[in-house]
Amino acid sequence: MLYLIIFFQIFFNFSFIEEKIGEKQIKEFFPQKKEKALFLVNLNEKSKYLEKFKIKPLAYIHNNNYLVYIDRMQWEKLYFDKKIKAIRHFEKEWKLNLKKKTSCYRYLKVEENGLKTHRICFPFEDILNFVEREDIAYIENDWEINLRNDTTSWVIQSNEQNWYPFYDENLNGEGEIIGHIDTEIYKDSCYFKDEVNEIGPNHRKIVAYRSPTTTDKEAHGTHTAGTAVGFAEGEENNGIARGAKISYTDIMYIEGI
Numbered sequence: 001m002l003y004l005i006i007f008f009q010i011f012f013n014f015s016f017i018e019e020k021i022g023e024k025q026i027k028e029f030f031p032q033k034k035e036k037a038l039f040l041v042n043l044n045e046k047s048k049y050l051e052k053f054k055i056k057p058l059a060y061i062h063n064n065n066y067l068v069y070i071d072r073m074q075w076e077k078l079y080f081d082k083k084i085k086a087i088r089h090f091e092k093e094w095k096l097n098l099k100k101k102t103s104c105y106r107y108l109k110v111e112e113n114g115l116k117t118h119r120i121c122f123p124f125e126d127i128l129n130f131v132e133r134e135d136i137a138y139i140e141n142d143w144e145i146n147l148r149n150d151t152t153s154w155v156i157q158s159n160e161q162n163w164y165p166f167y168d169e170n171l172n173g174e175g176e177i178i179g180h181i182d183t184e185i186y187k188d189s190c191y192f193k194d195e196v197n198e199i200g201p202n203h204r205k206i207v208a209y210r211s212p213t214t215t216d217k218e219a220h221g222t223h224t225a226g227t228a229v230g231f232a233e234g235e236e237n238n239g240i241a242r243g244a245k246i247s248y249t250d251i252m253y254i255e256g257i
Contacts, residue, residue, distance in 0.1 A: 028089045030075045037134045038090035038110070041066045041078060053077050058115050058137065059252055067137065069110045092131040097140040107139040113212040115252050117183065117219050149227055149237040156240055173241025177207055178228055180248045182221035184211060189222060191230030191238070203245070205229060211250035221248070 031037050041057075043049055043064045050057060050066060053074055057066035067090065070078070078084050098105075104121040107130075115137055122130070131139055157166045166172070185192065187199070187206065194204040201207055229246045230239040 042086040104142040147237040173244030184219040190232040208247040
């Protein structure tokens with residue numbers, strides 16, 4: 001999926017956004033002919049104040065800024081509330097993270113349970129029209145994916161080809177649990193799937209999975225979790241700590257990172 005302070009520094013250019021927001025009391029109008037729209041809401045301090053309006057932030061971005069997807073009535077309540085320091089329409093320029101012209105892209109779309117990663121292919125010229133959509137929060141180039149953990153394993157351990165000093169000492173993470181904060185993990189991947197046990201203490205890989213969304217084959221979390229602990233018998237691209245397990249938390253639903 002997409003690639004998040006850890007990621008949100010990639011997702012959203014903080015310095016650019018903050019330059020726009022500054023310290024001013026900026027409150028922008030709701031876009032015409034839109035049922036719902038993306039806004040950055042700035043509070044005087046980090047809190048759960050938005051729950052008062054039955055608004056669940058899509059993400060905590062930086063310096064008490066929250067990304068929200070709201071309708072006009074919710075916007076009106078925020079606009080006239082004195083505790084709301086600023087409310088800015090989320091500009092399409094903030095959604096773009098493009099390095100060059102490619103034919104396919106990954107993007108974040110607002111769905112019922114929050115932001116979800118998708119992949120799309122279309123002409124480069126169509127991108128600006130695409131990000132005009134209020135349910136699109138971010139888009140970046142989609143790159144060719146290659147499995148490289150077979151190389152990463154010896155690079156990390158020795159930086160000498162095919163020398164694995166940790167494995168030679170039977171150090172492969174067995175008995176350890178790694179805390180993992182990222183986007184979703186594709187739980188049905190051969191590197192994580194357990195045909196017998198549900199996710200929990202007895203699962204062969206995932207002891208906890210904290211996310212309101214389900215799973216995503218192409219999410220960044222699948223990549224990082226696989227590099228950390230992924231293991232499938234007979235596969236060459238297992239993770240570095242292939243004997244360890246993982247406790248996962250979805251970064252989209254953590255405040256203050």
